[in-house]
Amino acid sequence: AQSVAQPEDQVNVAEGNPLTVKCTYSVSGNPYLFWYVQYPNRGLQFLLKYITGDNLVKGSYGFEAEFNKSQTSFHLKKPSALVSDSALYFCAVRDSDSGYSTLTFGKGTMLLVSP
Amino acid sequence: KAGVTQTPRYLIKTRGQQVTLSCSPISGHRSVSWYQQTPGQGLQFLFEYFSETQRNKGNFPGRFSGRQFSNSRSEMNVSTLELGDSALYLCASSLGRQETQYFGPGTRLLVL
Numbered sequence: 001a002q003s004v005a006q007p008e009d010q011v012n013v014a015e016g017n018p019l020t021v022k023c024t025y026s027v028s029g030n031p032y033l034f035w036y037v038q039y040p041n042r043g044l045q046f047l048l049k050y051i052t053g054d055n056l057v058k059g060s061y062g063f064e065a066e067f068n069k070s071q072t073s074f075h076l077k078k079p080s081a082l083v084s085d086s087a088l089y090f091c092a093v094r095d096s097d098s099g100y101s102t103l104t105f106g107k108g109t110m111l112l113v114s115p
Numbered sequence: 116k117a118g119v120t121q122t123p124r125y126l127i128k129t130r131g132q133q134v135t136l137s138c139s140p141i142s143g144h145r146s147v148s149w150y151q152q153t154p155g156q157g158l159q160f161l162f163e164y165f166s167e168t169q170r171n172k173g174n175f176p177g178r179f180s181g182r183q184f185s186n187s188r189s190e191m192n193v194s195t196l197e198l199g200d201s202a203l204y205l206c207a208s209s210l211g212r213q214e215t216q217y218f219g220p221g222t223r224l225l226v227l
Contacts, residue, residue, distance in 0.1 A: 041223075042221075044207075100213060102148075102160050103160070107157045108157060108158075
C-alpha cells in the first residue's frame with residue numbers, strides 16, 4: 001500500500017524567509033509525486049509534480065520541490081515566503097508501477113507566513 | 116480554458132435524505148475522481164471514472180455511488196445521509212487516468 005506522511009501540522013515562517021514543508025512517501029514501485037495548495041473555502045490547486053528526471057522540480061508561484069529517493073522525501077521549498085503563501089499544503093503520491101493506482105494524499109500542513 | 120466546475124457549491128440536508136452532486140471536468144479531460152475532505156480524516160478517495168466506467172473505488176459504504184456520462188460529466192450520489200457525511204466533496208479531472216488531476220472548488224455538504 002502507498003502512503004504519504006507530512007510530519008508537521010503547521011509551519012510558521014516570517015515573510016521574506018525561506019520555507020520548507022516536509023513530505024515523505026512510501027510506495028512499492030517508482031513514485032509520481034505531487035504538491036497541491038488549498039486556500040480557505042477553495043479546492044486544491046496544483047503546484048508541481050515529479051515524474052522522472054531532475055530531482056529539483058520547479059512549479060508555480062516560485063515553489064520548488066526536491067525529490068530524494070534514498071530518503072523517500074519530496075520536500076516543498078520556496079526561497080522567500082510571502083504572506084499570501086499562507087494556506088494548507090498537501091503532498092500526494094501515486095505508484096507508477098502498479099497499473100492505474102489512485103492518488104494518495106498526506107494529511108496536509110498549514111503554512112502560516114507572518115508579516 | 117474553463118476549470119472544473121461543481122454544483123451546487125453549498126448544500127444543507129437532513130439525516131436520511133439523499134443528495135446528488137455534479138461535476139463538469141475541464142474540456143477534453145476524460146477521467147474524473149471524487150474525494151471527501153473532512154478535518155478529521157483529511158482527503159479520502161471515493162471513486163474514479165473513465166470512459167463512463169468506474170475504475171477504482173475507495174473504502175466507502177454502498178450509500179456512496181456515482182456515474183459518468185458520455186460527455187465526461189460526473190455525478191455522485193449519497194443516499195440515507197448521516198451526520199458524518201458532512202464534508203467538502205471535491206471533484207478532480209485529468210486528461211487520462213494517470214495524468215495530473217485538477218480540482219474543482221468543491222461542494223460543501225452539511226447534514227443536520
